[in-house]
Amino acid sequence: MSEETRTIGYICPACGNAVIAQRTAFQLCAGDTVLPCPCGKSELRINQRGDVCEVKAPCPSCGREHRVKKHRAVFDTNILLERELLALCCPVSALGCCYIGTEGHVFRAMEQLEQAVDKLRMDGQTERRGTFLDDVVMEEVLAELKDIAARGGVKCGCGSMDYRVKVRYSSVDLVCARCGAALRLPAATQDDLAALCARDSLTIPGRKD
Ligand SMILES: [Zn+2]
């Protein structure tokens, strides 16, 4: 039994790295196992408590910790020695968060999990793309713009006081209703907001002719 090697893998939710380690079945049965991520922000634990074995794994999809409890006799013989792959899954995303098994099976499962988690992250970014680069900055830029407009501070070089506001992903355009000239105000960072707050008035660069 001591020669039987098991591979254990999980993905750190903090840094996104795959953590894969090898332990002998004897080491896993003999006492608690802790596999920390090198970043120090997460760890996988396998605790042996009397008749119960508990696996606690950090989850890369929902960021929480998931636990599975097994009768120790079942865990030791069935999972450590016989099963090719134990997958602990996230109840929210249904993706895996920890794999224990033979090297080949765990590596393959980890590869698939890494792709799934990458896709999940990318989907998250696409969702955010629909709105603004920074929602808070955009909100405050628009509020400040309203203030400046309320005190008559927006005008065009052509002499018009009428304009349209076009809200973009990371900027706001003021477009003159008469001549079509535009002034672009960046709305991506706190610096952009501070620069706008420092201005009394805004002039769209249209020309008198
Ligand atoms: Zn980490």
Ligand SMILES: [Zn+2]
């Ligand atoms: Zn989860």
Ligand SMILES: [Zn+2]
């Ligand atoms: Zn104009």
